[in-house]
Every structure is written in C-alpha cells, then in structure tokens.
Amino acid sequence: MRLRVLGIETSCDETGVAVYDATQGLLAHEVYSQVKLHARYGGVVPELASRDHVRKLLPLVRATLDEAGLSPAELDGVAYTAGPGLIGALLVGSTVAEGLAMGWEIPAIPVHHLEAHLLAAMLEDPAPQFPFVALLVSGGHTMLVDVASPGCYRVLGQTLDDAAGEAFDKTAKLLGLPYPGGAALAQLATRGASGRFDFPRPMLKKPGLDFSFSGLKTAVMMVVREREASADGLTESDRADIAKSFEEAVVDTLVAKSMRALKTAGRDALIIAGGVGANRSLRDVLRQEAAARGAQVFYPRPELCTDNGAMVAYAGLLRLQAGHVSDGNVQAQPRWELDSLMPMRGVA
Numbered sequence: 234m235r236l237r238v239l240g241i242e243t244s245c246d247e248t249g250v251a252v253y254d255a256t257q258g259l260l261a262h263e264v265y266s267q268v269k270l271h272a273r274y275g276g277v278v279p280e281l282a283s284r285d286h287v288r289k290l291l292p293l294v295r296a297t298l299d300e301a302g303l304s305p306a307e308l309d310g311v312a313y314t315a316g317p318g319l320i321g322a323l324l325v326g327s328t329v330a331e332g333l334a335m336g337w338e339i340p341a342i343p344v345h346h347l348e349a350h351l352l353a354a355m356l357e358d359p360a361p362q363f364p365f366v367a368l369l370v371s372g373g374h375t376m377l378v379d380v381a382s383p384g385c386y387r388v389l390g391q392t393l394d395d396a397a398g399e400a401f402d403k404t405a406k407l408l409g410l411p412y413p414g415g416a417a418l419a420q421l422a423t424r425g426a427s428g429r430f431d432f433p434r435p436m437l438k439k440p441g442l443d444f445s446f447s448g449l450k451t452a453v454m455m456v457v458r459e460r461e462a463s464a465d466g467l468t469e470s471d472r473a474d475i476a477k478s479f480e481e482a483v484v485d486t487l488v489a490k491s492m493r494a495l496k497t498a499g500r501d502a503l504i505i506a507g508g509v510g511a512n513r514s515l516r517d518v519l520r521q522e523a524a525a526r527g528a529q530v531f532y533p534r535p536e537l538c539t540d541n542g543a544m545v546a547y548a549g550l551l552r553l554q555a556g557h558v559s560d561g562n563v564q565a566q567p568r569w570e571l572d573s574l575m576p577m578r579g580v581a
C-alpha cells in the first residue's frame with residue numbers, strides 16, 4: 234500500500250520540510266536555517282524564531298512538494314514536531330500541519346523531536362537493526378538512549394547541566410567565534426596541537442551514564458583568561474590548541490560513556506544523532522573504539538544529524554503505520570519525556 238508522509242520541523246531555529254515514501258524513501262527535503270538571524274544575539278531569540286517560521290514554512294512546503302513532483306492529493310499524512318522545543322516555534326508548525334491535514338483530509342501526526350533524531354539513522358543505507366543504543370548530542374540535549382524497538386526508549390543517561398552542543402557553542406564564544414560556534418571550533422581544532430591543556434573529562438571516573446559539561450567550560454575560561462594575561466596574550470596557536478584540547482575532552486567523555494552504555498544495555502550497535510554528531514573527530518574515535526569492541530556505529534549524513542523535516546516525516550510514517558495519529562487538536566509540548574511515548578507494535 235502506498236504510504237507517503239510530509240514532515241514539518243519547526244521546534245527551534247530550522248524550518249525543515251520533507252516527503253518520505255514507505256517504498257521509495259526520501260522524495261524531497263528542504264531546510265531553511267535561521268542561524269544568521271540569531272547570530273547577532275549570540276543565541277536563539279524565541280520570538281524571532283516563531284516569526285521567521287511563519288514567513289518561511291508555507292513557501293517551503295510548496296517548494297518541497299514541487300521538488301518531489303507531488304500534489305497534496307498524493308500524500309497520506311502530515312507529520313509535525315509537537316515537542317519538545319520552543320513553544321512559539323512549535324505552535325507555528327503544529328497549527329500549519331493540523332490545518333493542512335484538515336484541508337487535505339488526511340491524518341496529522343504529532344511527532345516527538347528526539348524520537349525523530351533517534352530514528353534519523355534509519356534513513357541511511359545500510360540502516361541499523363533494532364535494538365541499538367543511541368547517542369543524541371545536540372545544542373539542547375545530550376542523552377544515551379536504549380532503543381529496543383520503535384517507540385520503546387529507555388533513557389540511560391543525560392546531561393545534568395549544559396548539552397554537548399551548548400558546551401561547544403559557549404567555548405567557541407570564549408574563543409571569539411560567532412554563534413553557533415560548534416563547527417567553527419572543530420575547524421579551529423584541526424590546526425591545534427593535541428593534549429597541550431589538561432581539561433577535565435567530566436564524570437568519567439564516576440559510575441553511571443550521566444554527563445556534565447559546565448565544569449569543562451569553566452576550565453576553558455580559566456585558561457583563556459590566563460593566556461590573555463600572559464606576556465604574549467592569547468595567540469592564534471593558543472586558540473587552536475585550546476579548541477583541540479577542549480574537543481578531545483568532550484570526545485573522550487562522549488566515547489567512554491557510549492561504550493559503557495553499549496555494555497550496560499547489552500547492545501552491539503550504536504547510532505549517533507544530533508548536530509554534534511557531525512563532528513568528524515567524534516565520528517572517527519567512536520568508530521575505532523566500537524570496532525575494537527566488535528560493535529558497529531551508524532551515522533546519519535550530517536544534514537540529517539541537524540534539525541530537518543526528513544526525520545520528522547520518517548518518524549511520522551512509523552507512527553501512522555502504528556495508528557498513532559492526531560485527534561485534530563493542535564499539539565505543542567515544550568517539555569515532553571521521551572520514555573513516555575507509546576511503543577509502536579508491529580512496525581519496522
């Protein structure tokens with residue numbers, strides 16, 4: 234049976250729209266990033282984010298349908314990110330999606346943003362087999378999740394303070410890089426010397442799978458201040474070396490906890506999701522360490538690691554197959570626990 238879903242993502246600062254087809258895969262995928270809009274404020278301004286989604290969403294829906302060569306009559310559902318995220322931004326996507334679904338007389342499908350991230354690796358070939366452990370590392374979340382089957386998620390550990398992406402962005406800011414600085418910091422680190430600064434590997438010695446990154450940020454700040462006060466000031470090579478040592482500390486921590494999570498959950502496949510998953514050094518070290526333990530690592534391509542409509546369309550398709558569709562009311566939940574989701578029986 235034909236099953237084709239339009240996915241809409243507006244939970245933060247990316248407007249994402251895509252069409253996913255159960256047999257043909259991803260038919261079209263468009264993302265508009267608001268990064269430039271928020272850069273001058275050093276972070277996402279929620280009200281500006283909502284207003285920009287209002288401007289961009291419908292034109293992007295049209296462009297995506299054109300790219301796929303489809304008319305609305307050829308769709309079977311409209312999936313949308315219903316949370317967690319910024320309430321104003323979520324409301325734009327959810328009201329538009331519910332409205333389109335009503336007008337087109339097809340179901341609307343509310344989707345959990347983190348479930349969509351966790352399932353993004355399924356869009357790749359080869360796709361991982363269930364069960365697996367997922368490391369979700371974005372600007373807002375750092376989590377290890379045991380994924381037994383679609384909809385069955387057990388959070389094994391998460392950050393107690395800053396998210397990994399947030400730590401990258403704050404450190405980048407300390408080094409004078411524009412927001413969001415994660416990718417620029419990783420670029421700067423490629424020119425740095427390994428191991429010059431001994432930054433903490435937070436919570437590595439303690440048992441358990443939680444993370445904490447705020448101490449690391451403070452340690453970087455102390456070194457930056459110390460170098461600024463030195464006779465030479467903070468030099469270009471200092472900046473690159475700090476970036477390198479910082480990245481090494483984060484990567485070591487994420488890799489060690491991921492390996493521990495595989496052992497704890499008794500799984501041999503790890504998938505990486507979220508914007509920090511685009512980090513080259515994290516990918517390389519995870520691959521080596523997993524291989525040494527006979528485990529496999531799966532990554533979505535970088536554009537599917539960051540926020541996008543494709544992962545929402547895919548998660549929406551699975552929810553549609555499981556019969557979990559909207560009752561017609563607009564759903565938008567800024568906070569929404571991942572382990573509260575309904576399992577999807579008989580799907581995938």
Ligand code: KG4
Pocket residue numbers: 245370371372373374397398399401402413414415416419507508509510511512513538539540
């Ligand atoms: O998943 P995402 O697009 O948005 C959220 O839902 O948060 O993740 C964005 C985060 C930002 O903090 C950004 O700095 C970080 O991912 N990021 C990176 C890299 N590319 C993006 N961090 C480290 N290395 C990268 N190459």
Ligand code: ZN
Pocket residue numbers: 346350371507539540
């Ligand atoms: Zn996200």
